[in-house]
Amino acid sequence: MTEIANRLGVSVSTVSYALSGRRTVSEGTRRRVLAEMERANFQPNAAGRALASRRSRTIALLYPAGDHGLTTMPLEFVIGAAEVASKLGYALVVSTSPAEDEQILSLIQRGAVDGLVLMEVALRDPRVEMLRARQYPFTMIGHCSDNAGISFVDLDFPQAIDQAVSELHRLGHRRLVLIDRDTETESGYGPSVRSRQGFYLSTLARGIHGFHFSSGPTAQDGYRVTSSLLIANPEVTGIVITNSDVLGGVFNALHDSHMAIPDDISIVAIASRRIAELMVPPLTTVDFPAAEMGRIGVESLIAQLEGETGPPNQRCLQTGITVRQSTGPVKSAAEHGRKDDTAMVQSS
Amino acid sequence: MTEIANRLGVSVSTVSYALSGRRTVSEGTRRRVLAEMERANFQPNAAGRALASRRSRTIALLYPAGDHGLTTMPLEFVIGAAEVASKLGYALVVSTSPAEDEQILSLIQRGAVDGLVLMEVALRDPRVEMLRARQYPFTMIGHCSDNAGISFVDLDFPQAIDQAVSELHRLGHRRLVLIDRDTETESGYGPSVRSRQGFYLSTLARGIHGFHFSSGPTAQDGYRVTSSLLIANPEVTGIVITNSDVLGGVFNALHDSHMAIPDDISIVAIASRRIAELMVPPLTTVDFPAAEMGRIGVESLIAQLEGETGPPNQRCLQTGITVRQSTGPVKSAAEHGRKDDTAMVQSS
DNA sequence: TTGTAAGCGTTATCAG
DNA sequence: CTGATAACGCTTACAA
Numbered sequence: 001m002t003e004i005a006n007r008l009g010v011s012v013s014t015v016s017y018a019l020s021g022r023r024t025v026s027e028g029t030r031r032r033v034l035a036e037m038e039r040a041n042f043q044p045n046a047a048g049r050a051l052a053s054r055r056s057r058t059i060a061l062l063y064p065a066g067d068h069g070l071t072t073m074p075l076e077f078v079i080g081a082a083e084v085a086s087k088l089g090y091a092l093v094v095s096t097s098p099a100e101d102e103q104i105l106s107l108i109q110r111g112a113v114d115g116l117v118l119m120e121v122a123l124r125d126p127r128v129e130m131l132r133a134r135q136y137p138f139t140m141i142g143h144c145s146d147n148a149g150i151s152f153v154d155l156d157f158p159q160a161i162d163q164a165v166s167e168l169h170r171l172g173h174r175r176l177v178l179i180d181r182d183t184e185t186e187s188g189y190g191p192s193v194r195s196r197q198g199f200y201l202s203t204l205a206r207g208i209h210g211f212h213f214s215s216g217p218t219a220q221d222g223y224r225v226t227s228s229l230l231i232a233n234p235e236v237t238g239i240v241i242t243n244s245d246v247l248g249g250v251f252n253a254l255h256d257s258h259m260a261i262p263d264d265i266s267i268v269a270i271a272s273r274r275i276a277e278l279m280v281p282p283l284t285t286v287d288f289p290a291a292e293m294g295r296i297g298v299e300s301l302i303a304q305l306e307g308e309t310g311p312p313n314q315r316c317l318q319t320g321i322t323v324r325q326s327t328g329p330v331k332s333a334a335e336h337g338r339k340d341d342t343a344m345v346q347s348s
Numbered sequence: 349m350t351e352i353a354n355r356l357g358v359s360v361s362t363v364s365y366a367l368s369g370r371r372t373v374s375e376g377t378r379r380r381v382l383a384e385m386e387r388a389n390f391q392p393n394a395a396g397r398a399l400a401s402r403r404s405r406t407i408a409l410l411y412p413a414g415d416h417g418l419t420t421m422p423l424e425f426v427i428g429a430a431e432v433a434s435k436l437g438y439a440l441v442v443s444t445s446p447a448e449d450e451q452i453l454s455l456i457q458r459g460a461v462d463g464l465v466l467m468e469v470a471l472r473d474p475r476v477e478m479l480r481a482r483q484y485p486f487t488m489i490g491h492c493s494d495n496a497g498i499s500f501v502d503l504d505f506p507q508a509i510d511q512a513v514s515e516l517h518r519l520g521h522r523r524l525v526l527i528d529r530d531t532e533t534e535s536g537y538g539p540s541v542r543s544r545q546g547f548y549l550s551t552l553a554r555g556i557h558g559f560h561f562s563s564g565p566t567a568q569d570g571y572r573v574t575s576s577l578l579i580a581n582p583e584v585t586g587i588v589i590t591n592s593d594v595l596g597g598v599f600n601a602l603h604d605s606h607m608a609i610p611d612d613i614s615i616v617a618i619a620s621r622r623i624a625e626l627m628v629p630p631l632t633t634v635d636f637p638a639a640e641m642g643r644i645g646v647e648s649l650i651a652q653l654e655g656e657t658g659p660p661n662q663r664c665l666q667t668g669i670t671v672r673q674s675t676g677p678v679k680s681a682a683e684h685g686r687k688d689d690t691a692m693v694q695s696s
Numbered sequence: 697t698t699g700t701a702a703g704c705g706t707t708a709t710c711a712g
Numbered sequence: 713c714t715g716a717t718a719a720c721g722c723t724t725a726c727a728a
Contacts, residue, residue: 047398048721396705
């Protein structure tokens with residue numbers, strides 16, 4: 001910058017202001033400065049800028065560590081976040097979320113990042129309490145019981161579940177089961193709690209029979225749960241799944257029990273398109289807008305960093321349903337005697 | 349740091365050296381300094397350090413942009429990279445690889461990062477040429493035709509394919525097909541080229557019949573290719589797949605053609621465990637060690653940054669095969685008359 | 697509209 | 713073994 005200033009016979013501050021626009025610079029010099037920068041291929045040094053401005057223009061995505069082993073959030077999420085961050089002039093560092101508050105603190109106390117995006121927050125999350133107490137800028141993917149003043153983006157799980165239930169109901173299914181995350185290990189995990197509540201509300205509202213099974217996060221868990229489910233509740237004709245990690249187990253269990261999809265049983269899951277298309281038959285899904293969630297999370301964090309005032313940006317995204325081939329009308333005549341309201345319904 | 353120095357009555361440089369160990373400090377003062385840092389909860393400021401040392405202690409992972417739409421590299425890769433980077437004291441920024449050299453240059457000219465990890469390199473990759481010409485530190489996931497002086501980590505695709513072929517051969521399969529990436533759009537993409545060559549070598553070496561079909565990257569492409577394959581070459585009993593994005597299409601096509609897996613046809617794919625367990629039946633795979641590749645890539649970049657000398661670290665990882673249920677002995681008696689060498693073979 | 701200069705928090709050189 | 717002190721490259725009052 002000094003060099004550019006010298007070459008043009010202006011001061012460094014003029015160069016700096018020409019670039020940042022933080023004070024007015026005569027149109028002529030501004031253009032000359034920018035032209036010279038272009039010519040010299042100048043790029044402002046990140047460290048110098050960060051040191052002087054006390055802002056790193058870097059944010060961190062705290063990725064849930066391997067504690068669940070597998071994780072539900074797809075890669076598209078990270079990509080979406082990275083893209084918008086870069087578009088807004090920020091770098092996005094991915095950090096496997098250290099369970100220790102200390103490590104988070106270290107990250108922010110070094111001034112390495114200006115703000116955080118928290119993933120997989122629990123209903124009562126100690127990290128959230130800590131950051132809130134310190135008034136540190138952050139946004140959440142997911143949300144807590146108490147979100148006062150905090151921006152977040154989440155899926156509207158009750159609505160997502162209701163779409164699934166509604167579709168199955170439309171097809172004549174009257175006995176549904178929800179397979180969700182294991183509550184023992186996931187107590188306080190928002191999506192589980194909200195999905196389950198939503199499921200009971202949705203089934204109740206339609207006067208149909210619904211209950212849930214909890215499953216661990218692996219395919220084996222899904223297999224086991226589905227097998228017992230089929231024995232304990234052979235009258236079930238529709239399954240709703242919230243955690244795509246168990247899908248393989250469910251499908252294999254059904255296959256081994258000679259239950260055809262969708263002839264004997266219909267399945268709807270909250271899952272990405274990528275996963276939907278891997279299944280046989282292709283899975284009817286409530287779409288998980290991962291990339292968009294990443295985008296929104298980063299956007300609202302940066303808005304906050306850039307001094308946006310006003311209420312926090314709290315959004316529960318609405319989902320759409322994509323009907324593929326894992327859902328169909330109830331066939332079993334034993335189930336209801338007659339396929340009452342399904343016969344003439346058009347595909348929506 | 350100044351504050352700590354003052355409180356202890358030593359100079360800032362002593363504090364700095366006590367922390368960095370870059371010059372000897374008497375055991376006593378060193379301990380006092382560290383104790384005081386602990387007490388005051390001191391964290392060295394990243395920007396100040398970066399400015400003075402001219403190193404950001406940050407590296408970037410250049411993630412392939414959405415040009416293929418879907419991407420083959422799983423999330424575990426990013427996680428593995430992030431974990432080891434953080435363990436070595438570096439931050440890992442994820443950047444959706446801008447096709448433009450300019451943007452890469454901007455990143456490095458700002459001094460925002462000390463080095464790059466390139467993903468999805470082509471056999472002749474302009475980015476590689478550019479970085480090499482500038483002597484900029486980087487490592488690759490994958491490798492080019494000419495890798496002189498560049499560290500990389502890649503899968504040993506010929507070996508991976510050979511494991512797949514070997515397993516199918518062991519089971520008595522004598523007519524194999526490889527479904528790989530579409531060459532029209534992927535010309536110069538190393539894994540495709542190497543897999544295909546490896547496939548022909550492996551089948552040739554065993555005196556069995558092998559040929560390949562190329563498929564686009566979507567499930568629909570996989571479906572189409574598999575359908576035509578079944579018509580054109582009904583004698584095929586084993587399929588090897590390199591790109592897990594097409595798996596769903598393949599499985600669905602087989603299902604729709606009433607080909608049972610593994611009774612009528614066996615399948616082996618290069619894929620992650622996560623995907624393997626989604627399929628019905630669970631897929632026999634040559635394991636893709638994504639996390640390890642991420643780790644190694646980052647490690648060798650950092651080694652390079654820390655001034656390691658000597659030859660570049662060039663590694664083609666060996667794979668293991670995990671036999672699940674998509675492979676089985678040839679059943680079709682029409683195929684070879686007799687199942688010659690398969691009858692007595694033990695599982696390895 | 698522009699210039700001057702004081703930081704920002706480290707590292708590293710040069711003397712003791 | 714330790715202290716001063718000059719960078720590092722930029723931002724931003726304060727003056728003019």
